[in-house]
Amino acid sequence: MHLIIAEKHIAAKRIASILCPGKPDNKRVNGIDTYQFDDGDEKVIMGLSGHIVQVDFPRAYNNWQEVDAGELVDADIITTPTHTRIVGALKKLGREASKVTIATDYDREGELIGVEALDIVKEVNPDIEFDRVVYSAITKSSIEEAFANPLKIDFNLADAGHSRQVIDLVWGAALTRYISLAAMRLGKSFLSVGRVQSPTLALIVDREKERDVFVPQxxxxxxxxxxxxxxxxxxxxxxxxxxxxxxxxxxxxxxxxxxxxxxxxxxxxxxxxPTPFNTTEFIRAANSIGFSPANAMRVAESLYTNGFISYPRTDNTVYPKSIDLRAQIEMFSKGAFSRYATKLLAKKELTPTRGKKETTDHPPIFPASVASKSKLKEDEWKVYELVVRRFFATFAEPxxxxxxxxxxxxxxxxxxxxxxxxxxxxxxxxxxxxxxxxxxxxxxxxxxxxxxxxxxxxxxxTMPPGRYGQGRLIKIMEDLGLGTKATRHEIISKLYSRSYVHGNPLQPTQTAYAVVEALEKYAPTITKHDMTSKLEEDMDRIAEGNVSEDEVLLESRTMLNSVFDELKENQENISEALREGLRKDKIIGECPECGSELMVRRSKRGSRFIGCNGYPDCTFSLPLPKSGNILVTDKQCEEHGLYHIKINTGKRRAWDLGCVYCNYIEWKASSKEEKKAEDKPKTINDIPGVGKVTAEKLNSAGINTVEELIKEDPRELAKNTNLPIGKIIKWQEIIT
Known part of the structure; x- marks a missing residue:
C-alpha cells in the first residue's frame, strides 16, 4: 500500500480527487478521514492538521514559582503529540504501507510537518521507502506533474524549521517567565516576550515615543x-x-x-x-483594501487549498520559466475577466515585470484556476480578484x-x-x-x-511621524529580517491578542511601554533586530546545508545566556520599572468626587471594577465587564475627563467601551426604565385601587385592558361609569 500524506484534510481530499481515476473511497481510520483507491497500486491519502507534534520542556520545568526562568535556556527539549488520533491513524496505516510520499506544502514548516509524520511512520515501519512531491498549486496539471517527478525529502530544510521551533520556544518561554514574574503578572495576564515579537513591539513603542516628544512647529x-x-x-x-x-x-x-x-x-x-506578488506585497495590497495581515493570509490559504491560487507563502517576485504564462491567461478567456484576458492575449509577446527577489522554492502568487464569484465567499472573491488583477497588470504596458x-x-x-x-x-x-x-x-x-x-x-x-499600519509594519519587519513570510502576520496578531497594541495604525498600550522600556534599558539585546536577524540568517544556512542545527541551537543558547546575565544583574530595577509602568496602564483619570486617581482594580473575589485611590475615605467606583483584557486608550471623555476603554476579547477587533462613567450612567438609566416597565400593571386588576366591583364597572364601559384604559378620555369614562375623574387620571398615570 502506498501512503500519501498531505498537510491538511482539504488538501488530501483535492489531491485524491485529482489522482483517482474515478471517485476515491472515503474511509475513516482511527476517526480520521482517508481517501483510498487502486489504480494498479493501492493508494491511501490522508491529511494532517499542520503540526501534529510540538516541542516542549519536560513536565518538571512547568512550575513557574519553583523553576528559575534561566534554567529553561539549557533545558532538554522533548516532542509531544498534539493530535493523538492523527498520530494513531499514521501508525496504523504506516504498519501496512510499503511506501510513503510526503505531499505537504514545500517550505520550512511544510517540510518539517512532513518529516514529523514520516518519523511517526518509521517508529512502526523503520525500513519503509519514502519520497517527496513538490507543487505550488493544487491543480490537476501541477499535482500530476509533481507525482510524476517525485524528489528526495530535504532534511536540511526540515532541520531549519525545527531549529526555529526550538529557538522560539526557549527564548519565548524563558523570557516570558522571567518578565512575568518580575512584574508579578501571572495566570492569564502574563507578559509575553519573544525573539521576534519584542523587537517588533520595540519598533512600535519607539515610534510612539517619537510622537510623544514631537513639538509641533x-x-x-x-x-x-x-x-x-x-x-x-x-x-x-x-x-x-x-x-x-x-x-x-x-x-x-x-x-x-x-x-x-x-x-x-x-x-x-x-x-x-507593478511587480508580481510575493507574500509581503500581497499582504500590503490586501491591507489597503481592508484586510488585516492575518485575515489576508487566512483567505489566501483557503483559496490555495481549493486550487484557485498558487502557494501564498513566497519571497519570489519573478515568474519562473516553467510556468506557461500564456496558458494561465487563456484560462480567463471566458468569465468575469474575459475582456482583460482577451486584450493581453492579443499581444505578440507576454513579457512580465520582474521584482528584485528571485527564489526557486515557489513562484510569485498567481491565479492557478478560474473561480466564479457565485461559488466564493465575499472576502474570498475580493482576494481572488486582487490576485487575478495583479497577475494581469504585470504583463501590461506602463x-x-x-x-x-x-x-x-x-x-x-x-x-x-x-x-x-x-x-x-x-x-x-x-x-x-x-x-x-x-x-x-x-x-x-x-x-x-x-x-x-x-x-x-x-x-x-507640523505633524508627528505617523504610526505604523499593519501593511507598512510587515514591510519593515521584512527589511530588518524580523520573522519570515509565514510568521510576520502571526506576530502582529499576537501583539493584539496580548493587549500590547490596539487600533490600526498600531498604537501601543502602557503595558507595551513598560515592557519595552524596561528591556531597552536593562537588556537591550532582546529589543534589537540584530540578534533575531542573525538567527534568521543562521536558519537559512541550515536549510542550505552550510551549518548544522546543533551549532545554531548552541549559538542561540549562548546569546540567551548573555541576555540572562543582563537581566539578573538588573533584576530589582527591571521589576520596579515594570510594576510602575504597568500601574500607569490601569489609571483612567481623576475621581469626580475627590480628585484621586481612578484605577482598574480587583475585588477580593476576583471581579474587576474602577476604584478610587482615596479609598476608604472615598468609595466612588464603576463596574467593568467580567471578561476580556482591558485597554486604556489616550482618548478622553469631554464630560468626565476619563480615558476611554477598550475590551480585548481575543476576537478580530477590540470592543470600544468608551467612557466607563458615561456607560454606567446610561446603563443605570436604562435599568431604571426597565424596572419601571416591569413594575407597571399588566391587567386592570393589577392597578392599585381597582377592585372587583370597579373592574366590572370598567368592563361594562368596554374597558378590558390597560391599553384600552390609557386611550380613554377621563371625563367621558367618568360619566359612563360614575367613577371619580381624579381616580381615572391617577390610574392612567400609573400605567403609562
Missing part, C-alpha cells in the same frame, strides 16, 4: 483661486511653507485682483506596472500621464499649480486599486492675465 500656507473661462482652480505660493508669520502676511497682502501666467510646461510621465506645470506672477509673488491627466491607462485598467485621481487645469497660455476670485492664508502645524 507653526507654519503658514498661502493659496489663490484663479478663474479661466468660468472654471476655478487653486494655486499655491511657491514658498510652500512660511515659517515666519510676518513674511506670510506680507506676501498675502500683495495678492491683488489679477495673476499673469508666467510659465506653462507640458510633458508626460510613465507609471510603470500607464502614461500628461503633466502640466504652471507658474503665475501675482504682483511679484510666484504661485504654482501642477496638473496631471491619465491619457493611457496601461496596467491601471487591469489593476484599479488605489489609483490617483486626475488633477486637471484649464488650458493656459503664457502671458495671459487671469482674475483672482479668492485668496486664503492657512495656519498649520
Amino acid at each position: 507653526p507654519y503658514w500656507e498661502i493659496y489663490a483661486t484663479l478663474k479661466k473661462d468660468g472654471e476655478l482652480f487653486t494655486t499655491k505660493h511657491s514658498t510652500a511653507r512660511f515659517w515666519d508669520k510676518d513674511e506670510a502676511e506680507a506676501a498675502f497682502g500683495k495678492i491683488g485682483k489679477e495673476a499673469v501666467v508666467s510659465l506653462v510646461e507640458t510633458g508626460s510621465k510613465k507609471d510603470q506596472p 500607464a502614461v500621464w500628461e503633466t502640466i506645470k504652471a507658474r503665475f506672477d501675482v504682483n511679484g509673488e510666484e504661485f504654482r499649480a501642477n496638473g496631471a491627466r491619465l491619457i493611457e491607462e496601461g496596467w491601471r485598467w487591469y489593476y484599479h486599486y488605489n489609483a490617483p485621481e486626475d488633477r486637471l487645469l484649464p488650458k493656459l497660455a503664457e502671458g495671459e492675465t487671469l482674475p483672482i476670485s479668492g485668496k486664503e492664508m492657512l495656519d498649520k502645524e
Whole structure:
C-alpha cells in the first residue's frame, strides 16, 4: 500500500480527487478521514492538521514559582503529540504501507510537518521507502506533474524549521517567565516576550515615543483661486511653507485682483506596472483594501487549498520559466475577466515585470484556476480578484500621464499649480486599486492675465511621524529580517491578542511601554533586530546545508545566556520599572468626587471594577465587564475627563467601551426604565385601587385592558361609569 500524506484534510481530499481515476473511497481510520483507491497500486491519502507534534520542556520545568526562568535556556527539549488520533491513524496505516510520499506544502514548516509524520511512520515501519512531491498549486496539471517527478525529502530544510521551533520556544518561554514574574503578572495576564515579537513591539513603542516628544512647529500656507473661462482652480505660493508669520502676511497682502501666467510646461510621465506578488506585497495590497495581515493570509490559504491560487507563502517576485504564462491567461478567456484576458492575449509577446527577489522554492502568487464569484465567499472573491488583477497588470504596458506645470506672477509673488491627466491607462485598467485621481487645469497660455476670485492664508502645524499600519509594519519587519513570510502576520496578531497594541495604525498600550522600556534599558539585546536577524540568517544556512542545527541551537543558547546575565544583574530595577509602568496602564483619570486617581482594580473575589485611590475615605467606583483584557486608550471623555476603554476579547477587533462613567450612567438609566416597565400593571386588576366591583364597572364601559384604559378620555369614562375623574387620571398615570 502506498501512503500519501498531505498537510491538511482539504488538501488530501483535492489531491485524491485529482489522482483517482474515478471517485476515491472515503474511509475513516482511527476517526480520521482517508481517501483510498487502486489504480494498479493501492493508494491511501490522508491529511494532517499542520503540526501534529510540538516541542516542549519536560513536565518538571512547568512550575513557574519553583523553576528559575534561566534554567529553561539549557533545558532538554522533548516532542509531544498534539493530535493523538492523527498520530494513531499514521501508525496504523504506516504498519501496512510499503511506501510513503510526503505531499505537504514545500517550505520550512511544510517540510518539517512532513518529516514529523514520516518519523511517526518509521517508529512502526523503520525500513519503509519514502519520497517527496513538490507543487505550488493544487491543480490537476501541477499535482500530476509533481507525482510524476517525485524528489528526495530535504532534511536540511526540515532541520531549519525545527531549529526555529526550538529557538522560539526557549527564548519565548524563558523570557516570558522571567518578565512575568518580575512584574508579578501571572495566570492569564502574563507578559509575553519573544525573539521576534519584542523587537517588533520595540519598533512600535519607539515610534510612539517619537510622537510623544514631537513639538509641533507653526507654519503658514498661502493659496489663490484663479478663474479661466468660468472654471476655478487653486494655486499655491511657491514658498510652500512660511515659517515666519510676518513674511506670510506680507506676501498675502500683495495678492491683488489679477495673476499673469508666467510659465506653462507640458510633458508626460510613465507609471510603470507593478511587480508580481510575493507574500509581503500581497499582504500590503490586501491591507489597503481592508484586510488585516492575518485575515489576508487566512483567505489566501483557503483559496490555495481549493486550487484557485498558487502557494501564498513566497519571497519570489519573478515568474519562473516553467510556468506557461500564456496558458494561465487563456484560462480567463471566458468569465468575469474575459475582456482583460482577451486584450493581453492579443499581444505578440507576454513579457512580465520582474521584482528584485528571485527564489526557486515557489513562484510569485498567481491565479492557478478560474473561480466564479457565485461559488466564493465575499472576502474570498475580493482576494481572488486582487490576485487575478495583479497577475494581469504585470504583463501590461506602463500607464502614461500628461503633466502640466504652471507658474503665475501675482504682483511679484510666484504661485504654482501642477496638473496631471491619465491619457493611457496601461496596467491601471487591469489593476484599479488605489489609483490617483486626475488633477486637471484649464488650458493656459503664457502671458495671459487671469482674475483672482479668492485668496486664503492657512495656519498649520507640523505633524508627528505617523504610526505604523499593519501593511507598512510587515514591510519593515521584512527589511530588518524580523520573522519570515509565514510568521510576520502571526506576530502582529499576537501583539493584539496580548493587549500590547490596539487600533490600526498600531498604537501601543502602557503595558507595551513598560515592557519595552524596561528591556531597552536593562537588556537591550532582546529589543534589537540584530540578534533575531542573525538567527534568521543562521536558519537559512541550515536549510542550505552550510551549518548544522546543533551549532545554531548552541549559538542561540549562548546569546540567551548573555541576555540572562543582563537581566539578573538588573533584576530589582527591571521589576520596579515594570510594576510602575504597568500601574500607569490601569489609571483612567481623576475621581469626580475627590480628585484621586481612578484605577482598574480587583475585588477580593476576583471581579474587576474602577476604584478610587482615596479609598476608604472615598468609595466612588464603576463596574467593568467580567471578561476580556482591558485597554486604556489616550482618548478622553469631554464630560468626565476619563480615558476611554477598550475590551480585548481575543476576537478580530477590540470592543470600544468608551467612557466607563458615561456607560454606567446610561446603563443605570436604562435599568431604571426597565424596572419601571416591569413594575407597571399588566391587567386592570393589577392597578392599585381597582377592585372587583370597579373592574366590572370598567368592563361594562368596554374597558378590558390597560391599553384600552390609557386611550380613554377621563371625563367621558367618568360619566359612563360614575367613577371619580381624579381616580381615572391617577390610574392612567400609573400605567403609562
